[in-house]
Amino acid sequence: MLEKLLHSTRTFSLWLTWLGGSLIVLSAFLVTTEVFLRKFFNISLGGADEISGYAFGVATALALSYALFERAHIRVDALLGAFPKSLHNLINLFGMIMLVGFAAVVVYNVWSMVADTLENGSRSITPMRVPLAWPQIPWLLGWMFFVFSGVLLCLVAIKRMLAGDTAGTQDLIGVKSLDEQISDETV
Secondary structure (H helix, E strand, O other): OHHHHHHHHHHHHHHHHHHHHHHHHHHHHHHHHHHHHHHHHOOOOOOHHHHHHHHHHHHHHHHHHHHHHOOOOOOOOOOHHHOOHHHHHHHHHHHHHHHHHHHHHHHHHHHHHHHHHHHHOOEOOOOOOOEOHHHHHHHHHHHHHHHHHHHHHHHHHHHHHHOOOHHHHHHHHOOOOHHHHHHHHHO
8 A cells, every 4th residue: 555655646746846847947938038028128027036936946845755756865875885785774764764854844844934924914025025825835835745755755665674675675765876877867
């Protein structure tokens, strides 16, 4: 059951990444349009920088989970080789737990910020006066999904470790090998 949920979560994270990427592309078109209108017609749409900033923040949060599934987050693994291979999965699990713990702290703080924003009806201090909850809520949801995905990955990794599936655990939470990185680039 956990493996099936893991597969569905990974698929959903890919869709969220595409959604976030679409926000970035739309922002690029908006900023490009703004630049051309200013240059050739001396007209400003106003707020292109603000909207693109919100889009970037939301897109980043939406892509965090997929990066987790792809093992694409930056890791400092210089000392990993100094430990016996039998401990690598435990060390990787510890690292994953620390990452998820950090993300949980972020979620807690963002949750408080969104609650304050909603309670106070906060708006941006720009001419657009955007209700700040509009970009903050999808940003929060992206971080929450990241924590959910990380917890799920930890649970599946523990299940695989208890079953003695060291290769499966490595494929799930371990550092990508050079061959894996090369094959990812050629796809």
